Amino acid sequence: MIAILGDTHCNADFVLNAIQACVENGVGTIYQLGDFGYFPKDDRGQMFLQIINKSLQRNNIKLYWLGGNHDDYNDIEANEWRYANDFCMVRPNIFYIPDGHSWEVSGVKFVSVGGGTSIDKDYRIKGVSYFPQEFVSQRAVDRAIGNETADVLLTHECGKQPSDHQWNHRKADLSSDIVTMIDQDDRRIAEVRAQLKPQIQYHGHHHVGYTKISPEETMIVGMSWDGDPNEAMAIFSPTEMRFWRVKIY
Numbered sequence: 001m002i003a004i005l006g007d008t009h010c011n012a013d014f015v016l017n018a019i020q021a022c023v024e025n026g027v028g029t030i031y032q033l034g035d036f037g038y039f040p041k042d043d044r045g046q047m048f049l050q051i052i053n054k055s056l057q058r059n060n061i062k063l064y065w066l067g068g069n070h071d072d073y074n075d076i077e078a079n080e081w082r083y084a085n086d087f088c089m090v091r092p093n094i095f096y097i098p099d100g101h102s103w104e105v106s107g108v109k110f111v112s113v114g115g116g117t118s119i120d121k122d123y124r125i126k127g128v129s130y131f132p133q134e135f136v137s138q139r140a141v142d143r144a145i146g147n148e149t150a151d152v153l154l155t156h157e158c159g160k161q162p163s164d165h166q167w168n169h170r171k172a173d174l175s176s177d178i179v180t181m182i183d184q185d186d187r188r189i190a191e192v193r194a195q196l197k198p199q200i201q202y203h204g205h206h207h208v209g210y211t212k213i214s215p216e217e218t219m220i221v222g223m224s225w226d227g228d229p230n231e232a233m234a235i236f237s238p239t240e241m242r243f244w245r246v247k248i249y
Contacts, residue, residue: 006223006232010037014226033204034068034156056093067114073131100143108238111150117181150196159189
């Protein structure tokens with residue numbers, strides 16, 4: 001079984017509680033859906049990785065994360081991770097999932113596409129807490145579609161149509177360039193989903209837990225964030241292709 005975890009935002013206590021939930025449920029793998037909180041040049045970010053990796057090692061669990069919009073893309077790209085051909089080791093038990101990467105577990109094919117737009121980027125510091133490369137890239141979309149099929153799609157952004165977007169009620173308060181990038185991200189993820197036709201798509205970013213069926217008959221599962229322990233984690237069984245949510249205490 002695999003744990004699916006929403007945005008963690010460098011919150012060590014939250015991830016430690018998620019790891020404990022994995023131990024209690026016999027889960028040895030975590031897929032984290034972006035906004036992991038990867039800031040290796042920052043003291044807090046270094047401590048976060050150290051604390052989390054120590055707990056993962058102690059409990060024989062591995063964590064894999066894809067890029068969100070609150071992760072250090074300068075470091076990700078400097079290490080040539082973003083479009084790598086395999087998982088990239090960040091720490092012994094922590095791995096980055098490249099954009100457009102595919103892999104199989106128990107015969108189930110996974111494809112990942114990271115990235116998203118920060119609606120608060122105007123209040124962040126470029127190259128420190130905001131990175132211009134954060135959006136869903138066309139290269140990631142092309143790599144993902146090149147896989148031809150997927151059973152499970154892992155993304156940060158949801159890929160809804162703009163008329164059905166979680167941010168719609170706030171767009172009046174956003175700058176036009178942010179709205180443009182949000183809509184572009186949406187279209188690109190929607191294109192990947194339409195081409196690959198996965199049975200299930202898990203995504204983070206919106207901090208809302210929900211389930212709906214897309215026009216392609218994909219079950220879209222939104223995972224919440226570290227501010228909501230009730231809807232932020234699910235356990236997925238690849239052999240049964242089903243999931244159930246688990247509370248994080």
